[in-house]
Amino acid sequence: MRKVFLQGYGTALPKQTVHFGKQTRYRISPDENQLDLAVQAARNALTNAKMTVEDIDCIVSASAVGIQPIPCTAALIHEQLAKGTDIPALDINTTCTSFITALDLISYPLVAGRYHNILIVSSEVGSLALNPKQKESFELFSDGAAAMIFGQRQDSQSGIIDSIQKTWSEGAHATEIRAGLSAVHPKTYSEVTKEEFMFDMKGKQILSLSVKKLPQLFHHFLTKNGMTAADLDFVIPHQASRAMPLVMEKLGIKPQQFIDLISEYGNMVSASVPFAFCQALRKKRIQKGDKVLLMGTAAGLTTNMLLLQL
Amino acid sequence: MRKVFLQGYGTALPKQTVHFGKQTRYRISPDENQLDLAVQAARNALTNAKMTVEDIDCIVSASAVGIQPIPCTAALIHEQLAKGTDIPALDINTTCTSFITALDLISYPLVAGRYHNILIVSSEVGSLALNPKQKESFELFSDGAAAMIFGQRQDSQSGIIDSIQKTWSEGAHATEIRAGLSAVHPKTYSEVTKEEFMFDMKGKQILSLSVKKLPQLFHHFLTKNGMTAADLDFVIPHQASRAMPLVMEKLGIKPQQFIDLISEYGNMVSASVPFAFCQALRKKRIQKGDKVLLMGTAAGLTTNMLLLQL
Structure with a gap:
């Protein structure tokens, strides 16, 4: 068992919802963006974990679509959350399962003691790229973000x-x-x-x-x-x-x-x-x-x- | 020491070069693209390693800019190289140092025995996004790709x-x-x-x-x-x-x-x-x-x- 444990979690949603029948979808307004959602989710996770960003030693963005082609999304999240620190920031991407891939992969350096507390942030604003002609996807996607912090402890029962x-x-x-x-x-x-x-x-x-x-x-x-x-x-x-x-x-x-x-x-x-x-x-x-x-x-x-x- | 060792390597370059004074730069022609370069470099690495793609159990794309916003670049490389297999494919991105980050990170599951032979491919066609007005970058960048295969062996002196x-x-x-x-x-x-x-x-x-x-x-x-x-x-x-x-x-x-x-x-x-x-x-x-x-x-x-x- 890779002995990692959950230290905190947080989410963020856009203000606006749209409805398709009984289906509710969250979509950003012009004054909201992917970075805002990512940073808000990360801050909520830190609060939930009773931690500050200085307790984190690796920031991973695990999103399908990034904010800018360059730099990577984690660096832009770092700028809002951790500017002035030297916490490493990196992106891991397998589209919809990026969060699972990130947790899976980063758990190895975590249990090896390379990192102690890692923050994984997934954020998406798919609504920007929806095709009104493709009802199936147009009525399916929501924007949003979630962040989770995992730590490592040898005597942990979790993992x-x-x-x-x-x-x-x-x-x-x-x-x-x-x-x-x-x-x-x-x-x-x-x-x-x-x-x-x-x-x-x-x-x-x-x-x-x-x-x-x-x-x-x-x-x-x-x-x-x-x-x-x-x-x-x-x-x-x-x-x-x-x-x-x-x-x-x-x-x-x-x-x-x-x-x-x-x-x-x-x-x-x-x-x-x-x-x-x-x-x-x-x-x-x-x-x-x-x-x-x-x-x-x-x-x-x-x-x-x-x-x-x- | 994380006991990984190099099994093979390969590169790929566009056909066309441009020159700025004594500086040579490689730039793709309209009939070349990032995926071609990535796949060619990967095939060269497999040949150099005397391996086939079936020997690989993880394909990592470590590039700054991807091929499509969705899916991740590694999945598109997988399609050319490994279609019909179930080899996991994922992207790791820290822009220019993506290859080092990928090797660093993936070495942990490698030494843990999760993977045995991993292929890391970095590919870029930055020439598509150069600004002729910014001489400094316009005259600096080349397109190209490189791939390396790393394995794991407990008795290895390498690592x-x-x-x-x-x-x-x-x-x-x-x-x-x-x-x-x-x-x-x-x-x-x-x-x-x-x-x-x-x-x-x-x-x-x-x-x-x-x-x-x-x-x-x-x-x-x-x-x-x-x-x-x-x-x-x-x-x-x-x-x-x-x-x-x-x-x-x-x-x-x-x-x-x-x-x-x-x-x-x-x-x-x-x-x-x-x-x-x-x-x-x-x-x-x-x-x-x-x-x-x-x-x-x-x-x-x-x-x-x-x-x-x-």
């Missing part, structure tokens, strides 16, 4: 029991924003090309690939850890779409075993998993000692599973 | 002796591409705003901050490892600018101790460090058993140092 990541690039183009970086430069933006700069999600393709690949990986992962789905105290899935509960059912996870925030909050891309994690903690649906599985599929197609003893 | 990363966000705006992602969406691109989508480097500010911060960190890092600059067999610095040799001199590193490719190849952003590493290996300026320091400053301002016993 990462196991984790796994797989990428199946058959799905590399199932979720995309194709234009905006080096493949298609912003200088080509026009009324004709503008949809290339927008979110494009082939929901059926993702669901079909996920349903084909996930059950096997899920059962392999549980078996490897001597568990069945019933042994999981709680599951925090990426809030991918309204089909998520069906995927959970297919995996043998009961409704009371997982958190479903799709109607209330939609899909916040990378911020979904930590946001749902924070909500589960706030609502005391999980508590100390629980075995909690973070899992999700991301553009790539990438899947992460991380089993945490809280 | 990472120590590493350090610091971010000083006083320099967060000293090197930027401000527009293109969430801070300034491509829809705002126009003749008036176009420079916001271009590279903007305040060379003097970077140099002044580096010269203020680097020597102290460098000596702290060496002292911590019971070394002086003279004990380093070789230094592979980020090929930041034509001022790089002056910084080396200030740190007490002799001309024969470091590799300087600025005139021949320019600054390839994240690809510079691994490209220079590959050149030093090819030219046999470093060999088995050598103590080699990888170091660089990146937008952020971030500094990385990683001491490797080859």
Whole structure:
């Protein structure tokens, strides 16, 4: 077990909501931006942990889409939160599962004693890139941010029991924003090309690939850890779409075993998993000692599973 | 010592060069792109290592600027190189020092046995975003890619002796591409705003901050490892600018101790460090058993140092 433990958590949401039927989505106003959300979530996490930024020795931004092409998003968060310090800042990205990948990866230097308290921030403002013509994604995404602080202690009962990541690039183009970086430069933006700069999600393709690949990986992962789905105290899935509960059912996870925030909050891309994690903690649906599985599929197609003893 | 060892390396360059006085720069033609360079470098590294992609169990893209906003760059490299496999793919980004950060970070799960052979690919086509009005950066950058494969073996004499990363966000705006992602969406691109989508480097500010911060960190890092600059067999610095040799001199590193490719190849952003590493290996300026320091400053301002016993 990688003996890391949760020290604090926080979230941030835009002021404005929009509604599609009974679905609520959070969308930034012109006076809000990704950096504000990221910094607010991070400050809330520090407050919740009763820490100041000086207690942190690594700042990780784990978001799908960054704030600027250069520098990395973590450096811009650092500027708001930690200017004057020399805390290292870096970005880790696997799109929607960036938070899980970041926690997974950074737990190794954490338990090795390289870092002692790490702050992971996921922030997204996907609403800027939604295509009104693609109802499925246009009505699904929310903006938001979540931050969590993890520490390390040898005598901790908490920790990462196991984790796994797989990428199946058959799905590399199932979720995309194709234009905006080096493949298609912003200088080509026009009324004709503008949809290339927008979110494009082939929901059926993702669901079909996920349903084909996930059950096997899920059962392999549980078996490897001597568990069945019933042994999981709680599951925090990426809030991918309204089909998520069906995927959970297919995996043998009961409704009371997982958190479903799709109607209330939609899909916040990378911020979904930590946001749902924070909500589960706030609502005391999980508590100390629980075995909690973070899992999700991301553009790539990438899947992460991380089993945490809280 | 984190017992990782180099298994293979490869580079890729665009066909076309441009010249500024005696300075040679590599720039992609319309029929070349970042993905091609990344994949070519990765294939060359696999060949050099006498491996196939099935031997790799983690693909890391360590680039400053990605190919698409979604998915992450590693997933797109995966599609070209490893489609049909389930090798995990992820991006790690600290701009110019992304390669060092990636090697540093991923070495922990590598030595923990989570991964066995990891491929790190850095690729950049900065030429797409250069501002002809800013001579300093316009004449400095090259496009290119470099890939390296590292393995893990307990009985290895090779490994990472120590590493350090610091971010000083006083320099967060000293090197930027401000527009293109969430801070300034491509829809705002126009003749008036176009420079916001271009590279903007305040060379003097970077140099002044580096010269203020680097020597102290460098000596702290060496002292911590019971070394002086003279004990380093070789230094592979980020090929930041034509001022790089002056910084080396200030740190007490002799001309024969470091590799300087600025005139021949320019600054390839994240690809510079691994490209220079590959050149030093090819030219046999470093060999088995050598103590080699990888170091660089990146937008952020971030500094990385990683001491490797080859």
